[in-house]
Amino acid sequence: xxxxxxxxxxxxxxxxxxxxxxxxxxxxxxxxxxxxxxxxxxxxxxxxxxxxxxxxxxxxxxxxxxxxxxxxxxxxxxxxxxxxxxxxxxxxxxxxxxxxxxxxxxxxxxxxxxxxxxxxxxxxxxxxxxxxxxxxxxxxxxxxxxxxxxxxxxxxxxxxxxxxxx
Amino acid sequence: xxxxxxxxxxxxxxxxxxxxxxxxxxxxxxxxxxxxxxxxxxxxxxxxxxxxxxxxxxxxxxxxxxxxxxxxxxxxxxxxxxxxxxxxxxxxxxxxxxxxxxxxxxxxxxxxxxxxxxxxxxxxxxxxxxxxxxxxxxxxxxxxxxxxxxxxxxxxxxxxxxxxxxxxxxxxxxxxxxxxxxxxxxxxxxxxxxxxxxxxxxxxxxxxxxxxxxxxxxxxxxxxxxxxxxxxxxxxxxxxxxxxxxxxxxxxxxxxxxxxxxxxxxxxxxxxxxxxxxxxxxxxxxxxxxxxxxxxxxxxxxxxxxxxxxxxxxxxxxxxxxxxxxxxxxxxxxxxxxxxxxxxxxxxxxxxxxxxxxxxxxx
Numbered sequence: 421x422x423x424x425x426x427x428x429x430x431x432x433x434x435x436x437x438x439x440x441x442x443x444x445x446x447x448x449x450x451x452x453x454x455x456x457x458x459x460x461x462x463x464x465x466x467x468x469x470x471x472x473x474x475x476x477x478x479x480x481x482x483x484x485x486x487x488x489x490x491x492x493x494x495x496x497x498x499x500x501x502x503x504x505x506x507x508x509x510x511x512x513x514x515x516x517x518x519x520x521x522x523x524x525x526x527x528x529x530x531x532x533x534x535x536x537x538x539x540x541x542x543x544x545x546x547x548x549x550x551x552x553x554x555x556x557x558x559x560x561x562x563x564x565x566x567x568x569x570x571x572x573x574x575x576x577x578x579x580x581x582x583x584x585x586x
Numbered sequence: 587x588x589x590x591x592x593x594x595x596x597x598x599x600x601x602x603x604x605x606x607x608x609x610x611x612x613x614x615x616x617x618x619x620x621x622x623x624x625x626x627x628x629x630x631x632x633x634x635x636x637x638x639x640x641x642x643x644x645x646x647x648x649x650x651x652x653x654x655x656x657x658x659x660x661x662x663x664x665x666x667x668x669x670x671x672x673x674x675x676x677x678x679x680x681x682x683x684x685x686x687x688x689x690x691x692x693x694x695x696x697x698x699x700x701x702x703x704x705x706x707x708x709x710x711x712x713x714x715x716x717x718x719x720x721x722x723x724x725x726x727x728x729x730x731x732x733x734x735x736x737x738x739x740x741x742x743x744x745x746x747x748x749x750x751x752x753x754x755x756x757x758x759x760x761x762x763x764x765x766x767x768x769x770x771x772x773x774x775x776x777x778x779x780x781x782x783x784x785x786x787x788x789x790x791x792x793x794x795x796x797x798x799x800x801x802x803x804x805x806x807x808x809x810x811x812x813x814x815x816x817x818x819x820x821x822x823x824x825x826x827x828x829x830x831x832x833x834x835x836x837x838x839x840x841x842x843x844x845x846x847x848x849x850x851x852x853x854x855x856x857x858x859x860x861x862x863x864x865x866x867x868x869x870x871x872x873x874x875x876x877x878x879x880x881x882x883x884x885x886x887x888x889x890x891x892x893x894x895x896x897x898x899x900x901x902x903x904x905x906x907x908x909x910x911x912x913x914x915x916x917x918x919x920x921x922x923x924x925x926x927x928x929x930x931x932x933x934x935x936x937x938x939x940x941x942x943x944x945x946x947x948x949x
Contacts, residue, residue: 447815534778537905
């Protein structure tokens with residue numbers, strides 16, 4: 421069992437209020453547990469009517485319906501972004517973007533299928549200034565589907581990217 | 587009756603502030619009793635909708651033959667009731683109870699469907715009206731040529747607050763039923779690829795992800811997960827309250843209906859056993875529109891004909907799993923009578939007392 425959460429489960433409204441991702445790359449459905457600045461548990465459900473399945477042809481096998489690993493990792497990283505942004509004031513969030521600085525030893529362990537509900541667990545291992553380092557895993561039921569040894573994000577003002585101070 | 591006409595509102599470009607499968611109403615006009623629309627008001631609402639293959643979800647219903655799913659008539663009624671009844675700033679109006687829906691003729695691409703509905707408050711003491719205000723809506727839907735395509739009787743309103751979610755929402759949110767109704771451990775009976783091979787609907791209208799168990803002739807258990815990247819969550823405005831992200835009840839009902847179709851297909855296949863190891867629906871060819879003589883084959887369109895007494899008792903949000911339990915009550919030639927429930931994790935969110943489906947040759 422994990423330690424009790426400090427915040428009750430939060431749905432899509434809270435997720436959207438915290439991170440800037442939007443449809444169709446809104447890849448966290450729900451926050452189950454969060455201890456700000458320490459750890460988060462989220463879920464992402466995978467359904468056959470998501471955009472990534474639009475061009476799967478008739479006659480495709482189940483193997484063709486495996487959820488794309490890139491989206492699985494993105495979903496985990498959005499959970500990390502939620503964790504780092506959770507306790508920041510809204511005006512600060514509005515003016516900054518979380519950039520992924522790098523990841524290492526990210527291992528996809530098993531395929532994820534339509535109908536699966538992925539549970540992401542993200543822990544903070546280090547914070548240096550605006551740079552955060554995370555680790556964690558993802559599971560479907562009892563099956564590990566993703567192991568993440570190290571993901572680094574850094575928060576930057578949005579104008580650094582757009583090239584013009586607001 | 588003194589009637590105040592509010593004129594006609596073209597809603598085709600107005601964004602919805604709640605999750606919905608499509609803008610199911612092009613134009614709505616409301617004639618209401620003088621006075622403000624409180625719990626004692628009655629009104630008459632006229633809704634127009636042109637069936638379009640370009641609407642979200644319509645591309646998959648069906649490829650090459652655009653046909654409005656019956657549940658989208660119910661969605662239109664709900665959206666029109668929301669326009670007529672919801673005070674500004676309050677939760678959206680939802681379907682609470684489908685007393686009856688009778689589908690009399692198909693609604694094809696390009697056809698303009700007019701729905702005329704009478705809305706009146708449900709008096710205290712009647713079924714279906716605890717707590718918050720509820721309205722009874724009775725509607726007749728017709729095509730431009732005057733053909734009646736459907737009659738609908740529903741109760742709408744804002745859902746009552748639900749009890750807190752079960753604690754099982756925590757670790758392992760994909761919780762199994764405590765009462766042993768469903769145990770999805772192990773591989774599914776049919777995965778998504780198989781479901782796609784069985785059902786004529788296509789992306790993004792395939793609303794069953796997995797078949798967990800099937801007893802042909804008796805019962806099927808299926809699952810559909812709800813996620814934020816589905817089309818019904820596209821293009822919503824910012825800053826919406828949690829209630830706005832409730833999964834559309836009409837899509838949950840469509841998902842139930844597709845599960846019912848799968849049960850029927852498995853039942854037909856079992857009855858024709860010996861025609862292949864997993865041979866659901868041998869490819870029969872019939873004249874278009876010809877009623878089938880029995881069972882449902884791969885090339886047949888399974889159409890919803892009647893829903894009776896479908897009650898919604900809960901709300902489902904992204905990250906949760908819809909679980910359908912559908913029972914085949916009776917099979918009579920091209921007609922199948924089905925019933926069942928919809929669950930979300932450990933909560934029962936809908937019961938369907940009776941659903942009549944008919945099988946017709948598609949092409």
